[in-house]
Amino acid sequence: MNEIQGMIGLEIHVYLITREKLFCRCKAVREKGLRANSYICPICTGMPGAKPMLPNKTAVEKAVQVGLMLNCRINKKLVWQRKHYDWPDLPKGFQSTLSGARAFPVGLNGEFFGIIVRSVHLEEDPAAWDPETGRVDYNRSGFPLIEIITEPDFSTSEEVIDWLKKLFHNLDYLRAVASDAGLKADVNVNLPKKTERVEVKNVNSIENIGKAIDYELERQFKEGSERETRRFDEAKEKTFKMREKEEEQDYRFISDPDLQPIILDDNFISEMKKLIPESPEKKLEKLIRKYKIGKADAEVLAKNLDIVEFFEKVAEKVEPKFALYWVTVELLRHLNYNKKKLSGLDIKVEHFVELLNFVKSGKITELQGKEILNKFYPKSFSPRGIEGKISSSSELEKVCREIMKKNKEAVEKYKEGDIKVLNFLIGEVMKKTQKRADFRVVKEILERLMK
Secondary structure, three states, X not given: OOOOOOEEEEEEEEEEOOOEOOOOOOEOOOOOOOOOOOOOOOOXXXXXXXXXXXXXXXXXXXXXXXXXXXXXXXXXXXXOEEEEOOOOOOOOOEEEEOOOOOOOOOEEEEEEXXXXXXXXXXXXXXXXXXXXOOOXXXXXXXXXXXXXXXXXXXXXXXXXXXXXXXXXXHHHHHOOEOHHHOEEEEEEEEOOOOOOOEEEEEEOOHHHHHHHHHHHHHHHHHHOOOOEEEEEEOOOOEEEEEEEOOOHHHHOOEEOOOOOOEEOOHHHHHHHHHOOOOOHHXXXXXXXXXHOXXXXXXXXXXXXXXXXXXXXXXXXXXXXXXXXXXXXXXXXXXHHHOOOOHHHOEOOHHHHHHHHHHHHHOOOOHHHHHHHHHOOOOEOOOOOOOOOOEOXXXXXXXXXXXXXXXXXXXXXXXXOOOOOHHHHHHHHHHHHOOOOEOHHHHHHHHHHHOX
16 A cells, blocks of 8 residues: 555546447447457548538437536536647547537536546547557547546545546446446646646556556655656556646647537436436445345445346335345346346346245245246246146155165265265255255155165
8 A cells, every 4th residue: 555645636538338429320339359440431530521420419418417427517508629639540630529728518516425526528539549550440439438537636546446436336327338348547646745747648447547646656756757648557567758748738729610519408407317326325325224135235236226226126026135135146146157237138027026936935946946047048938837846745755765766875875974965865856856846855855764
């Protein structure tokens, strides 16, 4: 843990979830291994004479929702700016953005967990440029990005990491940000009244943000610093100078003549506010208070909005503590095995409730219930018509005797004191009965027969 305290501010870039890019109809596809330059057009590649289309409506809506979530004041007039710089990833020579000296960002003067959010704005992503080969991939050029800029209210990397985890948890609940697309952050660091502000560009994970801050605090404490832009080398866990720090005037911001201002009214802002779900913190409190769930289990549920909302619907019809195991253990096991999120499968609450009621009432065994849940892929079904649990002692005794006859060696081992063999024999009975046998009855019968 680094004991040096600094003034740390963040500029966080995250991708919004949209089907199309910000100013054209090209699909916003984020698949890994995608063939380069397969989703492009004259607009997103900056061809001469190509003009942008109207901004993506979904991107504007989600940017406003993010601003509201961060308790920002939403501007009703959003003016597009051209941010000029000469790099191969922007062939038109500028980035279309709602930031800049004379811009009106989506949101201003917010606050989130004690940190002041200076602004939230929407902009387009540049292309992907590989300096070593000189190749440029325009698939991501024009993706809608939001940038969240904080005041330098952090003192340590630990504070930054904790805050970022809360931020991304809340953004995940909002269903506005592509969590699988990663993040890009510019980190501003200096020692109060001792060093000049240094900007570390394009740090690509929360872990690396923490490492970059710790290294920079240590470096500035030992060496001092000038106002400059640096990069973080992940392999060496060090920052290296890139260039002198740009000032705002270096970008030559001007209003974009090809894009009309976006005008928002009170009704639109009010509708966006209604779409914001309960925060993870409120959900956690609600789970503990309303459903009498322990904090550890509640935290498992509250990690994912789809899961916690599914649980709440199930808990309306099934005793919550019984439903808890089936959601936090069995349903999550099912999703992890199939490498899917709940939103990626069609599991209906009514089918899940039916399944749990069949298990709870004893109509089917717990093992049968798990087997049926395994078949809820890619969609669920009603478990009605499934053959029920076998509890009849006479019927199960016949099966037990048959299994013992086939496994005489195992029976002898049990009689000699190898108690673990009992589980093997129970398992064989369960296989024979297709997991319909009552586990407790089978155990009692086998123990009696092998005395």
